[in-house]
Amino acid sequence: MLYQSEGIVLDQQDLGETDKLSTIFTEEEGLVKAVVKGGAKPGSKLRGLTQPFTYGLFQLWRGRNFDRVTQVSVKDSFPLIMEDYEKMVYGRYVAELLITVLPERVRDQNQFRFVLSVFRCLEEKDDPWVIARWAELGILSLGGFAPTFSSCISCEKSLGEGPVYFSLRNGGALCADCIDEHSTPREVPEGSQIRQYDEIIKISPGALRTLQILSSKPISGSYQSDKLMCPRINAVGQVREEITLLLRKYMAFVLEKRLRSANLVESIEDARR
Numbered sequence: 001m002l003y004q005s006e007g008i009v010l011d012q013q014d015l016g017e018t019d020k021l022s023t024i025f026t027e028e029e030g031l032v033k034a035v036v037k038g039g040a041k042p043g044s045k046l047r048g049l050t051q052p053f054t055y056g057l058f059q060l061w062r063g064r065n066f067d068r069v070t071q072v073s074v075k076d077s078f079p080l081i082m083e084d085y086e087k088m089v090y091g092r093y094v095a096e097l098l099i100t101v102l103p104e105r106v107r108d109q110n111q112f113r114f115v116l117s118v119f120r121c122l123e124e125k126d127d128p129w130v131i132a133r134w135a136e137l138g139i140l141s142l143g144g145f146a147p148t149f150s151s152c153i154s155c156e157k158s159l160g161e162g163p164v165y166f167s168l169r170n171g172g173a174l175c176a177d178c179i180d181e182h183s184t185p186r187e188v189p190e191g192s193q194i195r196q197y198d199e200i201i202k203i204s205p206g207a208l209r210t211l212q213i214l215s216s217k218p219i220s221g222s223y224q225s226d227k228l229m230c231p232r233i234n235a236v237g238q239v240r241e242e243i244t245l246l247l248r249k250y251m252a253f254v255l256e257k258r259l260r261s262a263n264l265v266e267s268i269e270d271a272r273r
């Protein structure tokens with residue numbers, strides 16, 4: 001059966017000697033794996049149209065194992081991501097995160113629209129770190145793993161003044177009054193592997209405020225448009241380091257695995273410190 005949907009290519013791999021297999025996030029059918037017949041042959045027209053970050057209208061044939069791409073009408077290929085090494089690394093990371101979080105063949109229009117905004121903002125903005133953190137929080141939230149930064153997850157008091165804590169296990173922030181009931185805060189050595197999942201991480205007021213701004217949009221319901229305003233924050237120094245570390249730990253906890261592309265992202269971030 002032939003069907004048509006807008007979609008964005010997240011990954012492309014070799015399939016045998018002559019074909020390619022593209023992972024496409026489609027608006028109508030969710031995440032699908034689709035064969036590009038002859039896609040590995042030089043001069044193949046479909047090959048260039050089914051590479052990562054290609055956004056367009058796809059015509060697909062639904063198969064038993066994989067679908068098959070029959071036609072593509074490209075709307076955007078986000079060339080400024082592909083031309084910039086750092087942006088490309090971050091783009092690959094966002095794509096892998098999506099492939100990990102999304103179930104196959106489940107329609108999710110909010111996530112689809114949000115991701116288009118993420119790639120557009122990654123292309124437009126100079127600081128891919130901001131877009132990557134925004135993408136992580138938004139994709140996790142829409143996938144049902146929203147961490148809470150607006151109020152204490154225990155007593156629901158609004159947070160803002162003084163230090164607060166983040167509980168990986170509970171996926172949210174705790175105020176200083178509630179912290180003793182849950183666990184004892186402990187300094188976590190930088191770069192340590194997570195061993196205890198009930199770990200509590202201290203968050204400074206500056207980092208908390210930034211996390212609140214970064215996580216507010218997709219949760220507020222305005223993500224249905226693919227023309228979301230790109231986040232405009234300027235996180236530097238300690239605040240940036242805190243957020244980087246907290247989200248690395250939270251991502252590893254929620255996903256229960258390490259993304260392959262995380263190594264390159266982290267080497268770029270660690271080189272900047």
Ligand SMILES: [Zn+2]
Binds near residue numbers: 177
């Ligand atoms: Zn509390």
